Amino acid sequence: MKQTGKKVWYSHQGTVITFVILRALVVLTGVLSFLRGDYESVFISVIVFFLLLLPSIISRKLRIELPSTLEIVLLCFIFASTILGEINKFYVRVPHWDTVLHTINGFCFAAIGFSLVDILNRHERVSLRLSPLFMAIVAFCFSMTIGVLWEFYEYAGDRLFVLDMQKDTVIREFNSVSLDETQNNIAIQVKDIADVAVIHSDGSSERLGLGGYLDVGIHDTMKDLLVNMVGAVVFSSIGYCFVKKEGKGKFAPRFIPRVLTEADRAGNPETAETKDTGTKI
Secondary structure, rough: OHHHHHHHHHHHHHHHHHHHHHHHHHHHHHHHHHHHHOHHHHHHHHHHHHHHHHHHHHHHHOOEEEHHHHHHHHHHHHHHHHHHHOOOOHHHHHHHHHHHHHHHHHHHHHHHHHHHHHHHHHOOOOOOOOHHHHHHHHHHHHHHHHHHHHHHHHHHHHHHOOOOOOEEEEEEEEEEHHHHOOOOOOEEEEOOOOEEEEEOOOOEEEEEOOEEEEEOOOHHHHHHEEEEEEEEHHHHHHHHHHHHOOOOOHHHOOOOEEEHHHHHHHHHOOOOOOOOOOOOO
């Protein structure tokens, strides 16, 4: 057992160190939030504290090995999207923070989708042999599906819990058929918008002072899906080349989980498949 523990430490040093540092930062964030009376942030910190365990739990339950690079990226993604993004307001304070995270999300989930097909391709009991192109397509579709489901989650949060997860965008022009008095489905263009006034049901009004028309979420949603697609296309292309070259290369295996063999679980390095290249394709 000691030898196995040492082997895990030496092969996953980066993951363990990242895990410890991030959990310490989460605890610190929770304590500071409690001291200033921000109990919502305390709740988020508690959730994130356990979310950081999710990659290792999935790895054990499914008997797969997450490459250190992928696991570190996933841990940092959880921390960046919640502790930095939500609690420390990076979504509004750091330009393009949300865009970067959605791009990484598309890349990582394409890798996970690719590995799911790869695992089925290698399984003796499953009659499935997809070509490299179809594996890349499935990986891309899997990543995009996760991206769409996330946008559904943001929309539900905004509608049900009065949030603003789908960040608004200030625009200076828009087109709308609702303004067509002839009702002939003609898009009427409104340009050079300098400001918008809101008139309430009691007759009172207020100027928003935003310097334009306030779009409520559609631009943010489409941008998120677009950059998610960019990340998905990048990894799907990498995965395609990886399979096409019969598993040669060092970059792709850093993001593709693999099924642990009996030799892996027994801790026998001589009969276990190599971690860098995974099983042979």
